[in-house]
Amino acid sequence: MTTADPPPSSSTYTPPPPFNTSTTPLIPIYQGAEAHLYKTTFLTPSTPAALKIRPSKPYRHPILDRRLTRARILQEARCLHKLVKEDVSVPAVLGLDWEFAVAADNEGNRNGNGGSWLVMEWIEGEVVRVILERWERYMKGLARESGSQEIPEGEAEKVRGLLRKIGAAVGSLHKAGVIHGDLTTSNLILRPFSPAAANAPEEEHSSPSMEGEIVMIDFGLASQSVQDEDRAVDLYVLERAFGSSHPRTEKFFEEVLVGYRESYKGAGPALKRLEDVRMRGRKRSMIG
Ligand SMILES: Nc1ncnc2c1ncn2[C@@H]1O[C@H](COP(=O)(O)OP(=O)(O)OP(=O)(O)O)[C@@H](O)[C@H]1O
Ligand SMILES: [Mg+2]
Known part of the structure; x- marks a missing residue:
């Protein structure tokens, strides 16, 4: 998954049955x-x-x-x-x-x-990647205006709250015995509590709303497993995704683990295992 171009438009595409573009728009x-x-x-x-x-x-x-x-x-x-x-x-x-x-x-x-x-x-809302990118743009603008890299406490708390919700969602998934296999911020949708609360496009230069519920999507690489190693790798993939896609939020990643621990009783051994997985990851990147 590398491109984000829209798929063929419905005027040039013949969808599989029972979909029929003359009766159902795609x-x-x-x-x-x-x-x-x-x-x-x-x-x-x-x-x-x-x-x-x-x-x-x-x-x-x-x-x-x-x-x-x-x-x-x-x-x-x-x-x-x-x-x-x-x-x-x-x-x-x-x-x-x-x-x-x-x-x-x-x-x-x-x-x-x-x-x-x-x-x-259909899940209303926006993927977390888009929300965090918008937030990072807003923070960049703020830093330019104020000349300080400091994140205002209100903004930091908003991001911490979102990350705890993400952790809780992953905890509920692991509790059910499922490993996602591709946990990135593109595979998490923030569904607003009310449609009116959704981020409107004209709000591009304001701090985005982070109210709502996390819905996980894209289970094409998912599997059923109750192994702590698999759970730890799932968390590690998410941690790396935050680090590479949203550098300004990286320092808050611990909040994902707080939410995970709160929502899932078996979190302890998986989090312990995460430390080993991180160590292996570090060694691998040192060797190259
Ligand atoms: N149920 C849904 N409701 C709303 N939007 C969705 C839904 N499922 C997917 N999307 C949108 O479509 C995008 C792509 O979907 P998805 O992540 O499932 O595909 P993918 O990454 O190409 O899948 P795969 O990695 O399995 O090939 C999502 O990032 C999201 O914006
Ligand atoms: Mg996807």
């Missing part, structure tokens, strides 16, 4: 290396949904490709289903097809493998 949201994301409706015209399409890869052997896309979408759906049942805040699965057909010849016979799709509940 709004392109995101195009990654592996998946395309659209906002659409599903079940009823007033149920907003996120459609994640994993197109088949023409350069991969068809049997291998079919197995891989099928395994990933099923793993993602299974984890989401289990987590919704356990009341962990993730989008609910509304439907999926692990092997949709596309026109395989000029006559329009639909028997080729197009890939797989998953439809899930």
Whole structure:
């Protein structure tokens, strides 16, 4: 996942059945290396949904490709289903097809493998990456005006609160026996408590709101595990993501671990293990 360009627009794209752009608009949201994301409706015209399409890869052997896309979408759906049942805040699965057909010849016979799709509940709000980037821009402006790098206490407390909520979300995930596998700030959405409280685009140069609930998304690399080592690596990946994407928030990362400890009784051994994982990471970067 490297690019953030929108996927093909609905006017040039023929979506898999049962999606039909003449009856259901598909709004392109995101195009990654592996998946395309659209906002659409599903079940009823007033149920907003996120459609994640994993197109088949023409350069991969068809049997291998079919197995891989099928395994990933099923793993993602299974984890989401289990987590919704356990009341962990993730989008609910509304439907999926692990092997949709596309026109395989000029006559329009639909028997080729197009890939797989998953439809899930649409989560309002913004990914944490966007919120923290906006906050960092605001802090930079403030530092320029005041000539001081000091973070005002009110702003620091806001970020600490957000990080504790993130830690609590990861704790609830690990408690349920699931490892995310790709914990970055792009895979966490802050859902405002009320839609009116969402950050409006014109507020670009103000300090963003950090009120709301953390919802975890993107379970394409998730697995079920109760190993402290796996939990520690999950936390380490998140710690590295903060360090590289949001340097001004790095010093607050401990708050993630505070939230994690508060929400999850088994946190102790996983946090102990995190120290070993960090040590291994440091050694590896010294060796190069
Ligand atoms: N349920 C959802 N509700 C709202 N927006 C979503 C939802 N799922 C995904 N998105 C948006 O689409 C973007 C990409 O989704 P996602 O992270 O699942 O794909 P990806 O990173 O390409 O996946 P993968 O790493 O599995 O290939 C997210 O960062 C988010 O902005
Ligand atoms: Mg993602």
